Amino acid sequence: MIHIHRAAELTGVTVRTLRYYDKIGLLAPASKTEGGHRLYTNDDIKCMQQIQFLKRIGFSLEEIKKMLNSEDWDWTESIKDQLAYVLKEQEQLKQMESSLRELVHGIAIEGEEGWMAAIAKIMHLSSKDTRLKQDSLNSVFQPREKKLLEKVPSMASEDPDSLEWIALIGQLKRHMGAGPQAPRIQHIIRRMDEKRLENFEGEDEFIDQLWEIRMSPALSEKMNLYPMDQDVLKFMEEAYRIYILRGENG
Amino acid sequence: MIHIHRAAELTGVTVRTLRYYDKIGLLAPASKTEGGHRLYTNDDIKCMQQIQFLKRIGFSLEEIKKMLNSEDWDWTESIKDQLAYVLKEQEQLKQMESSLRELVHGIAIEGEEGWMAAIAKIMHLSSKDTRLKQDSLNSVFQPREKKLLEKVPSMASEDPDSLEWIALIGQLKRHMGAGPQAPRIQHIIRRMDEKRLENFEGEDEFIDQLWEIRMSPALSEKMNLYPMDQDVLKFMEEAYRIYILRGENG
DNA sequence: TATATAAAATGACGTAACGTCAGCATCAAG
DNA sequence: CTTGATGCTGACGTTACGTCATTTTATATA
Incomplete structure (x- = not known):
């Protein structure tokens, strides 16, 4: 039986997060004291770490909840979806990066005063x-x-x-x-x-x-x-x- | 003098967005009618397009507001910061991608029932x-x-x-x-x-x-x-x- | 000029995943 | 029994808008 502060330490999240997950029904502690203090078990900690992992690879809490609740979940499908989503995000970030590099080069050559001109030029170029x-x-x-x-x-x-x-x-x-x-x-x-x-x-x-x-x-x-x-x-x-x-x- | 619907068409955003930008003081239309209808000029449209560009490369509306308001802004600094941020995000996404691919692989080998084990294995890799x-x-x-x-x-x-x-x-x-x-x-x-x-x-x-x-x-x-x-x-x-x-x- | 209708206005509530603060309850030790 | 530390709930704030609901304005026609 671990109380909430220690559980937060063990999982690397904040106390608030644990309470929040309890509230939205994602992860309720195994038991509570008479006074209402949350008591976590080792299994809860493990579950929490799994949640953290799923979060890190980009799933939302709502999706994670569905995954953990439903017994027969189509993992391959949602993982493929998620992979597609991640790849799309990467594309966007690459575009951002290239625009930013253009700006850097532009300012390096034109001087700081020319930033407006630099943006104007680049805007022109990166129009759809x-x-x-x-x-x-x-x-x-x-x-x-x-x-x-x-x-x-x-x-x-x-x-x-x-x-x-x-x-x-x-x-x-x-x-x-x-x-x-x-x-x-x-x-x-x-x-x-x-x-x-x-x-x-x-x-x-x-x-x-x-x-x-x-x-x-x-x-x-x-x-x-x-x-x-x-x-x-x-x-x-x-x-x-x-x-x-x-x-x-x- | 362009009214809001046309302005939205020209800039590619929604009417709601234009009203929102007005409200938060990011871009107020040049004038209004007696009745309070917003009237945009060509300059407003251009400004809006600049905002769109800065947004596309990842700046927040708050940052953009500061940039446009202050006369002498350290562009190199904020652009460098933004580039660093974008690169960091890319790193994260790459990690997500590789984890997801491992998961796909893991499930393919272990079968769908073994997904728990697959996650456990991969979780090991992500220290910080x-x-x-x-x-x-x-x-x-x-x-x-x-x-x-x-x-x-x-x-x-x-x-x-x-x-x-x-x-x-x-x-x-x-x-x-x-x-x-x-x-x-x-x-x-x-x-x-x-x-x-x-x-x-x-x-x-x-x-x-x-x-x-x-x-x-x-x-x-x-x-x-x-x-x-x-x-x-x-x-x-x-x-x-x-x-x-x-x-x-x- | 009265009216029908399109378009615009404001305001409220919702989003995701918590952070932060206020006010009160509970726990463990002395 | 007190005290200080910890925990509880609830409310509001965050971003950049979307989505109604309700009301007002502009414009075209009768």
Whole structure:
């Protein structure tokens, strides 16, 4: 005979929870004192732990009650249902995660002041009509080039290559104040050039086309490329010019 | 001037929701008629869509209200928090999923009558030790070095420098197959070395210490550093050795 | 202008799983 | 018999609305 405080300790829940479960008829203690104090047995504790488990895998108290009460319960069915539900929840959370990462990347590059713009941009992208994006994509590129386009950094991606593009652009923006010939900037540019060669080798006319798109913010946004400010682009061009010149001379 | 039914259509929520948001002070319509009918403007609709977005990524109405009201809000902080929360939820759901799958398996083997036994087995797996972490951090580093530690890439970090570290490690891992002397690898290593000099100049013994921690996966994980596999570390050391040698010779 | 009808308003109650507080009863020890 | 610790019940609060029930307003037609 265990009183309620000890039972709460043993099962890891609060006293209130035990009383609540008693009240809703989920788990009544084996006996009570004359004064009405609840007295739990070891079996009650075990039952409680089972309830905790079923709760952890996502069943509601109402469902658990039904399961424990009815003798012949279709376990396979409810477990399958629950599995489907859990999988759906995971999908949703993944979407949330990707939206949040977009926001993180957006703010990292645009600075905190640009959050409103960042949200506006992302809102546009994550609106339910994904077909518009496909349409504009189809209108500009041929099938062969669409495969290449997948290698271009899109904001939501976690893949290391895309991630570094975003990181490099962010650093470029952050250190713009040092001027285009600063070593730190030149290192970034060199790294960008390396990556350009590695990822898009021999596809120069494709790159050119892409470049033009980036110069038009509206089009870039439609196509889900990471939007870059005009001043960053100008700065980048300038730094790149210097990089090429040094390469030719030294 | 749009009345409430149309506004509900445009934003994809119910009429009740709009009235509710008005009541709790989250979004009041721009004006009302004499009789008290709510009249929304286009700006109201846009605001509503922003609210919908913030809701979709998991913020509560209370949080959204605070965000929209206060002018200077720490977006990075709340977004980071939210991301952490979402990731934690995903972890939980994954655990649920695996438990559910085990249950399916268990019932398939034991038969429906054995479900009690199946649950008992699986219950064993779910213990909960989440202590430590701050402790281990305090025990290894002095205060001065903890400040430096903040510059080290942690998994939840959003700033471009940290992001690139993660991206570089990811790429290293991905292209390990090419061997340590491949140009692509050597470029990554060079970039890492540049960043090391830029971010941690003159803190060599700290770097060494960090390196040791990274060699111990358990400790590294506890401290929330980006987890690196042993083989990646070995590979990186080898590639770095080659990089240094080439620098000395050429 | 009177009326029929659609649409809008407010208010109350319900949800899931408890937390928190108030006020009173009971238990074990001294 | 007192006292302090513990337990009891009941009520209200939480989130983001859904679902009535009742009443008021807006608009179109006769």
